[in-house]
Amino acid sequence: MTESVLIDVRRLAADTLKLTVDEVPPTATRDTLPVWDSVAHVNMVLAVEQHFDVQFLPEEMLEMLSIELVAMLVDEKLAARGPR
Amino acid sequence: MTREQVDGLIAAGEAPAAAAGMARLFAAAPTAGSAAFVVSRFEQIAPALTLAPLRIAILRSFTIEPLVAALRARCYLAGLDATIQLGDYNLFAQELLDPASRLYAFRPDVVILAALTRDFAPTLWSGTGDQHGEAAASATRLLQWLGAFRRISEASVIVQAFEQPPFAAAGILDGRSDDGQRKAIQHLNDAVLGAARESRSTYVLDYDALVSRHGRLAWADQHKDLAMRVPIRPEAYGWLADEYMRFVHPLTGRVCKAIAIDLDNTLWGGVVGEEGSSGIKLGAEYPGNAFTALQHHLKSLAARGILLTLCSKNNPDEAVAVLRDHPDMVLRPDDFSAVRCNWDDKAANLRSLAAELNIGLDSFAFLDDNPVERDWVRSQLPEVTVIDLPADPVLYVDALRRVPVFERLSLSAEDRARTDQYRAERLRAEVESSSASVAEFLRSLDMTATIEALAPSTLPRVAQLTQKTNQFNATTRRYSEEQLSRFAAEEGAIVRTIRVGDRYGDSGLVGVLMARVTGGRCEIDTLLLSCRVIGRGVETLMLADIAAMARTLGASTLVGRFVPTAKNAPASDVFSRHGFAAAADRADDTWWALDLQSAVIAPPDFIKVTNPT
Numbered sequence: 273m274t275e276s277v278l279i280d281v282r283r284l285a286a287d288t289l290k291l292t293v294d295e296v297p298p299t300a301t302r303d304t305l306p307v308w309d310s311v312a313h314v315n316m317v318l319a320v321e322q323h324f325d326v327q328f329l330p331e332e333m334l335e336m337l338s339i340e341l342v343a344m345l346v347d348e349k350l351a352a353r354g355p356r
Numbered sequence: 357m358t359r360e361q362v363d364g365l366i367a368a369g370e371a372p373a374a375a376a377g378m379a380r381l382f383a384a385a386p387t388a389g390s391a392a393f394v395v396s397r398f399e400q401i402a403p404a405l406t407l408a409p410l411r412i413a414i415l416r417s418f419t420i421e422p423l424v425a426a427l428r429a430r431c432y433l434a435g436l437d438a439t440i441q442l443g444d445y446n447l448f449a450q451e452l453l454d455p456a457s458r459l460y461a462f463r464p465d466v467v468i469l470a471a472l473t474r475d476f477a478p479t480l481w482s483g484t485g486d487q488h489g490e491a492a493a494s495a496t497r498l499l500q501w502l503g504a505f506r507r508i509s510e511a512s513v514i515v516q517a518f519e520q521p522p523f524a525a526a527g528i529l530d531g532r533s534d535d536g537q538r539k540a541i542q543h544l545n546d547a548v549l550g551a552a553r554e555s556r557s558t559y560v561l562d563y564d565a566l567v568s569r570h571g572r573l574a575w576a577d578q579h580k581d582l583a584m585r586v587p588i589r590p591e592a593y594g595w596l597a598d599e600y601m602r603f604v605h606p607l608t609g610r611v612c613k614a615i616a617i618d619l620d621n622t623l624w625g626g627v628v629g630e631e632g633s634s635g636i637k638l639g640a641e642y643p644g645n646a647f648t649a650l651q652h653h654l655k656s657l658a659a660r661g662i663l664l665t666l667c668s669k670n671n672p673d674e675a676v677a678v679l680r681d682h683p684d685m686v687l688r689p690d691d692f693s694a695v696r697c698n699w700d701d702k703a704a705n706l707r708s709l710a711a712e713l714n715i716g717l718d719s720f721a722f723l724d725d726n727p728v729e730r731d732w733v734r735s736q737l738p739e740v741t742v743i744d745l746p747a748d749p750v751l752y753v754d755a756l757r758r759v760p761v762f763e764r765l766s767l768s769a770e771d772r773a774r775t776d777q778y779r780a781e782r783l784r785a786e787v788e789s790s791s792a793s794v795a796e797f798l799r800s801l802d803m804t805a806t807i808e809a810l811a812p813s814t815l816p817r818v819a820q821l822t823q824k825t826n827q828f829n830a831t832t833r834r835y836s837e838e839q840l841s842r843f844a845a846e847e848g849a850i851v852r853t854i855r856v857g858d859r860y861g862d863s864g865l866v867g868v869l870m871a872r873v874t875g876g877r878c879e880i881d882t883l884l885l886s887c888r889v890i891g892r893g894v895e896t897l898m899l900a901d902i903a904a905m906a907r908t909l910g911a912s913t914l915v916g917r918f919v920p921t922a923k924n925a926p927a928s929d930v931f932s933r934h935g936f937a938a939a940a941d942r943a944d945d946t947w948w949a950l951d952l953q954s955a956v957i958a959p960p961d962f963i964k965v966t967n968p969t
Contacts, residue, residue, distance in 0.1 A: 286396075315392070
């Protein structure tokens, strides 16, 4: 997982969930963060999509169970797209 | 401006500066992520700011939750603390018709009706069945709801008109039939528009035009639509929020009544003081037609009642001559309600424009291609709406169209005649400048300079500068490359060049000073600056450099000469400002002398010289 991607994902998650970045560790999941409800999930994923200029399928959104997994999916998308 | 800087300002208790920083950050990247950041930080600093409350209720047929942060961020940046209530999916009728509904309990200032065609009129969206009848029935239904709302609430209503599908159900046959799908949806929209014109505080947002502006296919996200009823892309939520702001601004009085416009490279291409009226780019051909398009757009703003004013660093006679005589000007002197063409700083000129027109600075927008001028105005007059023009003039008009402060909900006869009312009092300029804050601003530019002797590599540029520099040029002596190299080879000759950079980038070689030392006397033959760096202390640095150099070479007097021309007024006081005494005042020139044994010219402390010599 790319460190810079993880940092950006944590920031986007923190801002959409109104937490500090420290409160959103890579291991954070929807169970450990009660504010990460389904509305927040959509908001966060759309912010991530726009930030990295990628698009996720609904199936992929369901796989985003932790911050780490979000970052990994972003990484996969960026790798599949190739350098710009 | 970065997130870290914003957080630093918040930690330091500087809420207004943090707010201004977030405006810059958001303008650079108006994404969902930036919006979330802006909202979370404004929630922290809101108590320390003067924000007007605004209650917005959105009745919707689709997932509009991602728009909430986007809209609240834009409101915060416009000085509004918005509370937003979302209705339940597709429960418009219940909420609008029941006086005891959640909608009315919320006591909204603004209600937005955001229904998609496919949800509100599914038959029209699918294109099956009696299209004409369905359009009429849908219109009747909507107008009944709006009528009910008006009887209960005084709030403003924004109704989204209905979008066309990307492909008509009948394909290319659609237009062949009297009962076509497109025609039916258009009929519904016409009915909504007609009703809105007839009723108070009811406005129509042309959702179809908005979607088509960005592209129907680029607007939609079909996967997320089918899986989770998120029908539009993240960018589109931002675009929709921008469109809402076009209504929010005039509804809350956050509009500009006047716009102060720069001339060179804004209203026309090039610098008239350098290239002359015939050299500027304007007219029917590229690239001049980009500037012509901007002028046409400004003229349409004037027709909306927005006052056009000029705020330009130029010789007034020259600028007015272009306005009056250039064959391709769309805007003429009569189109401007007030004019400031001088060499004073633009914040001072904006203050004096506002005083002359008797409108507040918060009603002023500022249009200038130069990012340094824009930042200066932002720093001095935060209440002015500074429009960020892109570097490419082709995109000027689009940039201006995106600004919501020129939107109007209605237009009166007074609005249309406003420019005429101000026409009488024009061409007057009395400005006080605050030199303390000028120095502070110059310091913030982080300027750097490199002063060097003439070199073979710089010879062509230096000769070119002597040939084309008209404004800041003490003697306006023209040199060819050959003449210049002969001058430099003479005994006692000095040719100094200066390159200047700042945090916006490198301006390149922008200044030249040529002098001769003979006996105890150093005489300045040429002192010129490109117009890009006038008023930034560069001439002080050059004079300090030559004074030190002349002293080293045994000169006891530094002599300057000013030869007035039609264009070089900006340089007229360069010697008197630096302690030179008037030595001779003759008909065609003035001579100035500085005693090098007693006088010292201090280099400005806000320019970092990278190769001290």
